[in-house]
Amino acid sequence: xxxxxxxxxxxxxxxxxxxxxxxxxxxxxxxxxxxxxxxxxxxxxxxxxxxxxxxxxxxxxxxxxxxxxxxxxxxxxxxxxxxxxxxxxxxxxxxxxxxxxxxxxxxxxxxxxxxxxxxxxxxxxxxxxxxxxxxxxxxxxxxxxxxxxxxxxxxxxxxxxxxxxxxxxxxxxxxxxxxxxxxxxxxxxxxxxxxxxxxxxxxxxxxxxxxxxxxxxxxxxxxxxxxxxxxxxxxxxxxxxxxxxxxxxxxxxxxxxxxxxxxxxxxxxxxxxxxxxxxxxxxxxxxxxxxxxxxxxxxxxxxxxxxxxxxxxxxx
Numbered sequence: 001x002x003x004x005x006x007x008x009x010x011x012x013x014x015x016x017x018x019x020x021x022x023x024x025x026x027x028x029x030x031x032x033x034x035x036x037x038x039x040x041x042x043x044x045x046x047x048x049x050x051x052x053x054x055x056x057x058x059x060x061x062x063x064x065x066x067x068x069x070x071x072x073x074x075x076x077x078x079x080x081x082x083x084x085x086x087x088x089x090x091x092x093x094x095x096x097x098x099x100x101x102x103x104x105x106x107x108x109x110x111x112x113x114x115x116x117x118x119x120x121x122x123x124x125x126x127x128x129x130x131x132x133x134x135x136x137x138x139x140x141x142x143x144x145x146x147x148x149x150x151x152x153x154x155x156x157x158x159x160x161x162x163x164x165x166x167x168x169x170x171x172x173x174x175x176x177x178x179x180x181x182x183x184x185x186x187x188x189x190x191x192x193x194x195x196x197x198x199x200x201x202x203x204x205x206x207x208x209x210x211x212x213x214x215x216x217x218x219x220x221x222x223x224x225x226x227x228x229x230x231x232x233x234x235x236x237x238x239x240x241x242x243x244x245x246x247x248x249x250x251x252x253x254x255x256x257x258x259x260x261x262x263x264x265x266x267x268x269x270x271x272x273x274x275x276x277x278x279x280x281x282x283x284x285x286x287x288x289x290x291x292x293x294x295x296x297x298x299x300x301x302x303x304x305x306x307x308x309x310x311x312x313x314x315x316x
Contacts, residue, residue, distance in 0.1 A: 014063040017085040018055045018072055025053035026291065027075040030265070032057045035071060107145055108152035110176055126179045128205055130170050143262040146287050146294025147173050147236050150260040153285065153296065155180055160231030162186075164252065166219060166245070167237040167263075171198030171211065177234065178202070178210035186227040188214040219248050229254035236262040243275045250279035253299040258284065262294040269293035 018028055022045075029045035032055075040062040045055045057068060065086055073081035104113035104120065111125045121127035151173070154160060159181050165174040168187035178185045185207075189195050195215045202211040214221050218241070231254050235242060242261055249259055259281065264272055266288055273283060273295060281297040288294075 013060045013088060015056055015058045015087055016065070016068045016072075017087070018080065018083060019048065020053055020055060020076060020080060021051070022047070022053045024076045024080065025055040028055035028072050029057070030291070031071050031075045032068070034265075036062055105145060105148075107148035109180070110148050110152075112144075112148075112172060112176075126176070128172060128175050128179070130172055130201060142289035142292035143236050143264070143294065144172060146289050146292065147234055147260055147262050148176055149287060149289075150285070150294055150296050151176055151180055151234075154232055154258065159183065160257075162227060162230045162232075162254070164188075164219070164224065164227065164230045164233045166233065166235040166249070167241075168198050168213070169194050169236075171201045171213070173234045173236060174198065174211050175202055175205045175207045177232065178207040179205070183210065184227075185211045186214065186224055186230075187211055188216045188219065188221060188224050190215075190217040218245055219252060225252070228252040229257065231257045233257070233259040235259065238263045239265075239268040239272055242272050246275040246279050250276065250281055250299065253281075255299060257299050258296055259299075260294060260296050262292065264293045264295070266291055266293050269295060273297075 018025070020028065025045040029043040032041060032043040035041075036059070041057055041059040043055070043057045045053060048054045055072075069081045069084055072084055104111045104117050109124075109126045110128060111121045112128045112130055113121060115129060118127075118129060160177075161183050163174075163177050163181070163183055163185040165171075165177065165185060165187040168174050168189045171187060174185045174187040177183070187198060189198065192215050195213045198211075199208075199213045202208045202213070212223070212227070214223050216224060219225065230252055233249055233253060235245065235249065242263065253259060259276070261272055261276070269286065269288075273286075276295075276297050277283070281299055284296040284298050286293060286295055
């Protein structure tokens with residue numbers, strides 16, 4: 001299953017649903033997501049049965065059936081648009097639907113799962129239980145998987161002491177970094193509901209003592225700036241804010257620090273890369289999963305890399 005990460009609109013009252021092949025369903029969800037503010041419209045694509053995929057979108061005040069029909073026609077065909085279903089939905093129904101039947105996401109040592117798979121996490125894995133609640137982000141989207149893989153890459157290089165997660169959503173990346181490195185993580189989000197949900201998720205996943213949540217746009221909050229310079233910055237958001245934040249994020253990196261950028265369609269990756277190269281950062285790795293790119297870039301200088309956590313630290 002593939003989920004488009006973002007925030008569930010707080011006033012979600014309606015949905016659209018289209019059954020199609022995998023590529024058409026992905027195109028529909030991607031186009032809707034690119035067209036609207038993610039705080040107003042949430043979109044998803046997932047496999048219903050073998051060969052049959054569903055594209056869904058949920059919205060409140062931004063819901064316009066005619067516009068949605070036009071977008072489906074653009075992404076696929078007018079004939080496909082005529083098969084689109086419309087309906088009303090309660091917020092809790094979206095939450096249940098977004099979690100029901102999701103298999104655990106496996107990336108390196110990480111197992112991101114819902115409560116229904118709690119008993120299936122191997123004892124030697126880092127289990128992260130995420131129930132989306134009002135902040136949507138279960139780890140199934142290619143951007144989240146790319147960031148998790150980047151955290152695994154980072155663990156091979158050493159142990160970053162200071163970490164920042166920009167646009168934390170459900171907190172899955174902040175939790176993964178805290179659990180992997182046993183280091184302090186500053187995490188911020190513009191949406192208050194996301195911050196509240198991420199804080200609850202961090203506590204439930206035994207990462208509460210390591211993760212500090214801040215309600216703030218971008219990295220303007222004093223707490224986020226005071227927590228730097230950072231050895232590792234995670235930013236899984238969208239191309240426009242990533243470009244706007246290039247100077248700020250580069251300025252918050254410690255010498256030799258790394259920034260992981262995602263929320264990027266493959267076609268958007270070069271634009272993001274150019275913005276950060278202009279700030280003196282160099283590309284370390286480019287990873288593409290299901291049409292979405294994750295970039296890892298490095299600042300100049302040499303960062304002090306700590307050894308892995310000791311046994312005593314792991315028991316904290």
